[in-house]
Amino acid sequence: MQMKSVLVVEDDQDILENVVIALNIAGYPTHAAENGKLALRFLYQVPEQDLPGCILLDLMMPEMNGFEFIEHLQMEKIFKIKKIPIIIMSAKDNLSYFIKEKPEYDVLKKPFELEQLYSVVKKYCLIPEKIQHA
Amino acid sequence: MLFQFISLFHFSPSPFFSSMRSFLQFGVAVSFIGFAIGVLKNRSKISKLTDSYNDLKKNHLDLIQKMSSEDCSLENLNLNFCKEITDCLSNKKDLQSAYDSLKTILNYSPDLILIKDSHLRLIYANPSALKIKNQSLEEVIGKTAIDLFGDEGKVFFEKDLGVIKSKKPQHIEEEITVQGYGKKTFLSNKFPLKDLEGKIIGLVCIAKDITERKKLEKELKRSEEKYRKLFELLPIDVQVWDVFYNEKKEVQSSTLSEANPKALKTWGKTLKEVQGKTLNEIFSDHSMTDYYRSTIELMMKKNNVNEIEGYFEPLDLYHRSISIPFGEKFINTIIDITQLKKATLLAQQQNLQLSAIFQSVSHGIIVFDMKGNLILQNQSLEKILYHRRDDLLSQSLHELSEIFLVQTSNGAKISPEDWPVSKVLKGQSIKNSTIKAIHKKTGKELHLNLSGEPIFGPDKKQTHALMIVVDITQEINQKKRLRESGALFSALVNNIPQHAWMCNSHSITIWYNEKFFSYTQVPLEKLQTQGWAILLHPNYCESALKKWLRHFNQGLPWEDTLPLRAHDGTYRWFLCRAHPIMDLTGNITQWFGTNTDVTDQLLLQEKLEKAIQARAEFLSIASHELKTPLTSLKIQNQLLFSDLKAKPNSTYSHQQVLSIAIRTEKQINRLQGLVDDMLDIARIRSGNLPLKKQPMSLSDLVYEISERMNPQFIQAGAPIPKLHLCLSAWGNWDKLRLDQVISNLLINAIRYGNKKPVRIELKSDEKTCHLIVEDHGIGIPEEKQNSIFNPFERTIDADSVSGLGLGLFITQAIVLAHQGRISVKSTPGTGSTFTIELPQHVPLFDPTERPDHVF
Missing domain, CATH: 3.30.450.20 (PAS domain)
Structure with missing residues (x-):
């Protein structure tokens, strides 16, 4: 059973580290980016078959924030990159507007439960055997 | 003698006397009777008459003798007469007396008596007749009227001739010119003299002077005409009633005898319709009938002239009747006084109205006579002056001045000679003269507005002075109050x-x-x-x-x-x-x-609004910032928790537990930092940022911090900052707070420094330390440079940079709390330079002992 990787875009080092650890423990291969710019760079560099199954995206980031990253992705010509599901991961209070505008996005409100993280990611990446057996 | 005289008529059957009798019956008898009465009344006269009668008798006899012997012509002329005389002579005594009587009558008769023969020649004329031309009998005997009177006589002659021809007596009016008088009118009774066979032998003419009567008659006619005209043309109604009485002498009925055109017009009838008719026949209206009847009855009973005024309702007629009972007639005159009455009523009404106006106008009205006495005043004046009418009436100006003290509106006293009314009494008109009258007893002040007009009589002489008095006390007081309030107002509005x-x-x-x-x-x-x-x-x-x-x-x-x-x-x-x-x-x-x-207010409001907005933003940011370390903590804890759950018997190495503890500690520190920042904000806001001051070296602190933060610079990819530190920067400061300040500046330099070198310089002069942190990063836009020290400010978009955005605000607050200053110079794209100035205090020990560090 093949597992798709997860791209985590988060400027806060601690959260990034923790999320990556949590996903690794669950068996997901992960890639990390500190802002939108780096995330985009990664997506263009990685071979097509290694594109992540979903992107965990923080909104408030330096260089290129989450909103800008989404805009870029929507303008993307490469369909496979464009179609990668995005999971918003934010501590912002006023996300309701954004959710209304883009109901197709999954949202993880910080601080979130570990279970929530796993169930969202599970939707887009294959269920790892490890968890199933556990 | 009367007896004799009367018997003479009975006695003599001659035609002459029979003619005489008829003559006597005709009015002339009056003069005879008058004569006889006169005789009866006066005995002395009678005796005289007796004497003259005796003389006459004698003369008569002489005359007879003469007539029989000498005077043939007379005898020839009237033989019959002579015969008669002869017969008479036989009864001499009676005849004598008759003759004497006749002679007396002839002589004394005021009428003219003329006897003419058949040729109309005068045989006899009595003295009255002779007087016409003042001629003697002898002069006229035998002459005709034509001989005597010429053309005038012709008329008589013709008339005489007519009598003789007709053989009948005639009454003719004739006119004769009388000497010394002019024309006189006579009523002549002419009758023929006949002999016994009935042959006409002459003519007798007895003419009575009716000149006066004629005149009177003419005058009477004229006056009657005048009165008739008057009666007809009178503009008043005149009715003449015939009144009929019953046996008890009560008025039984009355019929209209006459009514003048005016009266007829009033009734609307013609004379024919009403003449000779009774009241009931004339008037269909009972009230009119009753009115007339009662008036007539009353008047006839009273029998004197009466004047009544009344009103005929059916005719809407006011009238004045003057009723005159006049024998069996009743004259009623009616004057139409409707107009007069109505005018009077109107005048009365107007007078009442005028008096009502006079009494009820709100202005006071006074009238003074020329002596200066108050003779008339209305009720309003009493009200104005609070005085009963009697108190002021008939008072003179001087007496009034005892009651009232009169002043000008400025308060100067005016003597009665100068009062406005005195001017009016002199014939001047006064308009709106304002005075102040003070009632001496009560001390009440009255402001009066006076207008006055002299009143002139029909002879254009002034008779009265009329004064109109208006009480303006309230207005004056109000004006005064208004002026005061006006002054108050202007004082108010100018202040x-x-x-x-x-x-x-x-x-x-x-x-x-x-x-x-x-x-x-x-x-x-x-x-x-x-x-x-x-x-x-x-x-x-x-x-x-x-x-x-x-x-x-x-x-x-x-x-x-x-x-x-x-x-x-x-x-x-x-x-x-x-x-x-x-x-x-x-x-x-x-x-x-x-x-x-409201400019300041508006600015304040703007600030407030901004502050509210900023606070909301801060709350949002703060929650975001707090949630970030919490997220990490939660994931760490849940991972540990799920791991412990999954492997109940597993043991953790020392290294593993240490790593967990370090990461947990890190998040807790972050949380503590955030909470500290927020507490600081609250303290700064409340103006209560406590400082724990202690002598310290700023250069040591800067060095310490830069050492501590070097790893962060390296981690951010920037070179380690260069330090230029002056070691003499000593002062009495709060070390922890200044640590916060410097750390903040360095964090900002890392965050916005664009990985370029950062320079830290510390300078010091005698009074002040200057700490300069210079980066070469993105810089700050000019418009933001003033606001970066405000709370919750970020130079970059909120979504790009995390952090509370309180750093520079807290930094500034700490610097200010140390009586220092913080400033920034920045060029976007080139970098920013922050300068902190802190007041320096005398160091406790000599700082020159230590050399400057240059890194």
């Missing part, structure tokens, strides 16, 4: 901090207060000619005027916030309000407005 202004009903500014002028320096005239819009900021002019006009036209209170130009060309915001001022009838006469300077 209030607002601009105050007034405009009239044409929206033209008519007044503004001193504050208004000192702000605008626009003269009132300019405002009036160019309008107040010149004060408005051009951007707001149109909408503001529109709104003002809408309120102005509807008379609604107006309120607007507008920028008004000051005299120096700057604008400030004003809250402008205006209220309409109405008069008693509800018409707007003026508007009163105020302009309140």
Whole structure:
């Protein structure tokens, strides 16, 4: 059973580290980016078959924030990159507007439960055997 | 003698005497009877007459003798007469007496008696006849009328001739010129003399002088005509009634005998319709009948002239009747006085009205006679002067001056000679002369407005002085109060901090207060000619005027916030309000407005709004910032938790537990830092940022911090900052707070430094330390440089950078708490330089002992 990787875009080092650890423990291969710019760079560099199954995206980031990253992705010509599901991961209070505008996005409100993280990611990446057996 | 005289008539059957008898029957008898009565009345006269009668007898006998012997012609002329005389002679005594009587009669008769023969020649004329031409009997005997009177006599002659021819007596009126008198009219009775065979032998003419009677008759006729005319033309109704009595001498009925045209016109009838008719026949109306009947009965009983005034309702006629009982007639005259009566009534009514007006007008009215005595006053005057009528009436000016002290409105005393009424008494008109009258007893003050007019009689001489008195005490007092309140008002409006202004009903500014002028320096005239819009900021002019006009036209209170130009060309915001001022009838006469300077208030409000917005933003950011370390903590904890759950028997190495503890510690520190920052904010806001001051070296602190933060620079990809530290920077400061300040500046330098070198310099002069942190990063836009020290400010978009955005605010607050200063110089794209100045204190030990560090 093949597992798709997860791209985590988060400027806060601690959260990034923790999320990556949590996903690794669950068996997901992960890639990390500190802002939108780096995330985009990664997506263009990685071979097509290694594109992540979903992107965990923080909104408030330096260089290129989450909103800008989404805009870029929507303008993307490469369909496979464009179609990668995005999971918003934010501590912002006023996300309701954004959710209304883009109901197709999954949202993880910080601080979130570990279970929530796993169930969202599970939707887009294959269920790892490890968890199933556990 | 009377007996004799009468017997003479009975005795003599001759035609002469029979003729005489008829003659006597014809009126002339009156004179004979009068004569006889006169004789009876006077005995002495009778005796005289007896004497003369005896003489006459004698003469007569002589005459007879003469007639028989000598006077043949007479005898020839009338033989029959002689015969008669002869017969008479036989009865001499009686004849003598008859003859004497006749002679007397002839001689004394005032009538003219003429006897003519058949040829109409005069045989005899009595003395009265002779008087006509003052001739003697001898002169006229044998002459005809033509001989005697010429043309005039011809008429007599013809008439005489007519009598003789007709052989019948005739009564003829004749005119004869009498000597010394002129024409006289005579009524002549002419009859022929016949002999016994009936042959006409002559003519007797007895003429009575009726000149006077004729005159009287003429006059009577004339006057009768006059009265008839008067009767007919009289403009008053005249009715003449025939009154009929019954046996008890009561009025039984009355019929109309005469009525003049005016009376007929009143009744609307013709004379024919009413003449000879009774009351019931004339009037269909019972009231009229009754009225006339009762009047007639009453009048006839009283039998004197009476005058009644009455009213005929059916004719709407006021009348005055003068009724005159006149024998068996009753004359009633009616004068139509309807007009007069109505005019009188009207005059009475007008008089009543005038008197009512006089009494009820609110103005006091007084009339003085020429001596200066008050003779008339109305009720209003009493009210004004609080005086009963009797007290003032008939008082002279001097007496009045005892009751009232009269002054000018300025309080100068006026003596009665100079009172307004005295001027009017001298013939002047006075208009609106204002005086003050003080009632001496009560001390009550009255302000009176006096107008006066002299009144002139028909002879154009002044008779009275009329004064109109108006009590203006209340007005005067009100004016006084108004003046006082006006002064109060102007004091008020010139001292209030607002601009105050007034405009009239044409929206033209008519007044503004001193504050208004000192702000605008626009003269009132300019405002009036160019309008107040010149004060408005051009951007707001149109909408503001529109709104003002809408309120102005509807008379609604107006309120607007507008920028008004000051005299120096700057604008400030004003809250402008205006209220309409109405008069008693509800018409707007003026508007009163105020302009309140709300610029500061508006700025404050803007600040407040900004602060509120910033606080909301801060709360959002703060929650975001707090949630970030919490997220990490949660994931760590849940991972550990799920791991412990999954592997109940597993043991963790020392290394693993340490790693978990370090990561947990890190998040807890972050949380603590955030909470500290927020506490600081609260302290700074409340103005209570406590400092724990201690002598310290700033250079040591800077060195310490830079050492501590070097790893972060390296982690951010930037070179380690270069330090230029002056070691003499010593002071009494709060070390922890300054640590916060420097750390903040360095964190910012890392965050915004764009990985370029950062320079830290510490300078010191005698009084001040200068700490300069210079980066070469993105820099700060010029418009943001002033606000970066405000709370919750970030130079970059909120979504790009995390952090509370309180760093520089807290930094500044700490510096300020140390009586220092913080400033920034920045060029976008080139970098920023932050400078902190701190007041330096005398160091406790000599800092020169230690050399400067240069890194």
